[in-house]
Amino acid sequence: MDNRDEVSAFLKSRRAKITPEQAGLPVYGQRRVPGLRRGEVAMLAGVSVEYYTRLERGNLGGVSDSVLDALAQALRLDETERDHLQALARAAGTGGARARRRPKKATVRPSVLRIIEGLHDQPAYVRNNRMDILAANPLARALHCELFETEPVNTCRFVFLDPRATRLYPDWERVAREGVGVLRVKAAKNPYDRELSNLIGELSTRSDAFRTLWGAHDVHVFTEGTKRFLHPAVGEMELVHETLDLPGDDCLSLTVYSADAGTPAADALQLLASWAATQQQETAAKQAESER
Template sequence: MDKRAEIGAFLKSRRGKITPEQAGLPVYGQRRVPGLRRGEVAMLAGMSVEYYTRLERGNLAGASDSVLDALAQALRLDVTEWEHLYALARAAGTGGTRARCRPKKATVRPSVLRIVEGLHDQPAYVRNNRMDLLAANPLARALHCELFETEPVNTCRFVFLDPRATRLYPDWKRVAREGVGVLRVEAAKNPYDRELSHLIGELSTRSDAFRTMWGAHDVHVFTEGTKRFLHPAVGEMELIHETLDLPGDQGLAITVYSADPGTPAADALQLLASWAATQQQETAPEQTGTEG
């Protein structure tokens, strides 16, 4: 991935989202661009136009924290975008001579598995920074039953390459944009992750929707929120999700879904648990022979 092009495209996309009115700038006559001009961003950030132009051309190497903070404030970046800008700057500072390497394969520790499997009434899974699901409890497998029919089990591949995803997620476009935003953040943090680069390249080649969303340079980090599902066996449910990073396992996080007690979503989760238990009984191997 071209680091300079990545930086330039991100900065251009952010200034293109801000109107002069939002930035508190006067507007005179007609403007050819909807967002801010380079000179306006430079003025808001307290730097010369020449210096900002150099930054937007992808040369963030050596930019101080104060410069990045001023730029983030001028572009009205949110917390996730701010951190993304810092990640791009760190990547730019490594230079272009570092050998591309394959990161160590993440494994789920037994203690983490016990946590996930101990949540009997809440769907829970462990994912890595590429959105691969590495471990899941039975209720999470039941909730994402169609996803777990694919190989490898990757939520972004499922969302963009499996037509069943648009049915499972009624808010498919939002789910898709958030997934792309997560990959965008991870690509800046881990520019030498070959598997991540291959995933992004595959989705860009095979999905027009992914290619369009990737070009928007939006970023996202999963923390908490709600997600709607239209499950093939249980029907519609809206669940609360929390994502907890595992500090001791870089790139891994636990996601847990739940519902407020007494709500239709809680009833749907109970129905899902019953359905999952029935499915497990039907697929369990029959015991043969008797003890003598």
């Protein structure tokens, strides 16, 4: 796996984001490039200019953890960016034998299915590293009813290729940016996942917005936060979400949405559950009628 272009672009993009003033460096004369110069990053990281130039050309193979830490500090990387840099370094040090291995297909354990099905008043789903939703409870299907109209159910394809996404997500720009950041993190950790590479290629070809955001080389990890929805049947709601990686399943994560009791969002979730039950009854009735 040759990830030198990815490494080079990431380091250059981080260097361009830091001003000399932010790094505590004096500024002399007019600067032709944004951000820090290579020599300034090298000085801050305690390495030679020649060595840093080698790193920024994408050669992270064999780089020690201490150098990576010094580089992360010099570039003022946050925790997610530090982890991303380490993942790129690990990928640079792997051999061709690993590249020939096909990633194991992820499946959702029955115990995890029971957990999400037991969350009757909270939308919950399991997603893989390609942002495919592999399992979801009825309330999650109702919350993302338009997303579940296509197969495979992929959140990034919906965000960038379905015009209804800009209505469902009032903060579409943030949702889109975070989704691209997650894919970039996953791509660094799973450099031999051909399906993931194909998804990134497809979105880059079909979406100008994705292509622009991908070129920024920003990274993101879903943990906790809030997300606004404008549901076609229920209206606007703001829900809290938690995302947890599933132990023993490196590529799977569980996401659960919730709302504090007594809030408008909690009332909206109850209305959503009622709407979902009605939809299920109507669907069952239609199926029964067609079978007669």
